[in-house]
Amino acid sequence: MIPTRTDVVAAARRIDGRVHRTPVLTSRTLNALLDAALYFKCENLQRTGAFKMRGATNAVALLPDDVGTVATHSSGNHGAALALAAAEAGRRAIIVVPSNGRASKRAAIERYGAEIVDCGPTLEARETTLNEVVDSTGAAFVPPYDDPRIIAGAGTAALELLEQCPGLDQVWVPVGGGGLAAGTVLAVDGAAEVVLAEPELARDAKDSLESGTLLPALPPKTIADGLRTALGRLNFEILRRAGCRVHMASEGGIERWTDQIAQVMKIVVEPSAVVTLAAMVENTGAARGRVGVILSGGNYGP
């Protein structure tokens, strides 16, 4: 069943106090550059360094009491978030990690106390390995993005942003698996235009939404490692119904803005988080008026 704004509001109440209400930052320099008023929702400053903590916390809170173990597959941020959410709820977590993930993200998963199971770099390898884990341990699968509990949790970031900055004209979000994008659509619920941004090298969401057919992921080549996955089926449906536009960002732009944001705004962001800003710069006029921007994460290291 497709979740609604009501589910996002319920998720916000459920995770209150377990996740940070992240700050919104502004930059005179970036406003001048884009001729718009930008409001950056800093989910890089969220617990575990990414918005993923919202969905993971919501999903774990909704599990039946007799579920002792959770499992997922994740290139990083969802894995770390589920590891911490499970640890705080007194449950065991097993994370299937593809071999092409960042070492720093893998280290975070371990630091939060989860067990890691390795797999190959494809979605197929992830799913096969995850199924083996679930079969052998009886763990409850908490999917990384294509799940109503995860979507509703992710949407709480936009819900907060709308409270913190009333009267936004647009809300920009990166799209990979689409959980954040879909959750944002539900939270915003027509009060502003939700605009998606995607790396040109991972343009399956753009092509899927424009063709009306859910297409598979492209080879995982973009530096924006959080956006390499295919768009989820439920998320595709939510984004398609909303008629969201998708703007493209070049790899050069993504790399440049990852560095520039640190210089200009004094915050650390990961490449996946600046795809929005790179797409705004590369698509003149696309950002208009009062513009919310969800900076999805800050886990960027060797």
Added chain:
Amino acid sequence: MIPTRTDVVAAARRIDGRVHRTPVLTSRTLNALLDAALYFKCENLQRTGAFKMRGATNAVALLPDDVGTVATHSSGNHGAALALAAAEAGRRAIIVVPSNGRASKRAAIERYGAEIVDCGPTLEARETTLNEVVDSTGAAFVPPYDDPRIIAGAGTAALELLEQCPGLDQVWVPVGGGGLAAGTVLAVDGAAEVVLAEPELARDAKDSLESGTLLPALPPKTIADGLRTALGRLNFEILRRAGCRVHMASEGGIERWTDQIAQVMKIVVEPSAVVTLAAMVENTGAARGRVGVILSGGNYGP
């Protein structure tokens, strides 16, 4: 005349809306490391990237209407702050910049529209050059730290922190010229212990406060470029009366924590801002209970 908490409260009202109310961030990882509850007041996310915007804005707001030009000497952050505060008030700014300042800070001063006059790397060279500028232009001197308007403005960061985090046991601040430290003492006004941190290589504040005599600055060798100046006379008096303890930080600790904070907290800080954290780690037990930490700035670049 020595300013009081009343002056800090008045400054807060005066600069409201012209400076950011900066967020307070926490880190489970750092709390565990130091066995304390740390609350980081992020003045690195302040306009111009440092708390200096508070004092500069307060001082410019207090100038008589007929003052068309302001001038100061600054290794960077105060210069950038005065440049922007002056520009927004429609006044001309001339900044005397010593040759040992960071290029990125110099670039910021220019970006905000101020004129730069170069000088040698000593306090004496700064003061001589500044006097020449004042004599030839009739500019009003806005000192970098040893001035009641600047101290009261700087204190507004701690005033906000106390509102955002009631019941703090300590507030840690870095000490260089001492404007932030003195302003914090006034704002806190006995409600918590104010603890100072200083680079071992620039320990004039510690030696001055422990000997009861204001001593000159040491050679400007520390990587914490914002803390190389001598303690100001007025600030010395305020800190001496308050009986503040000063803890030392090693250069290695300052370098390490500048990088570590970016990894752990996803924010960019300059070396001067992490002297507190380095000193806490190097002085076991010095940080106790609920601990406010003022992260003074984030302007760190080539």
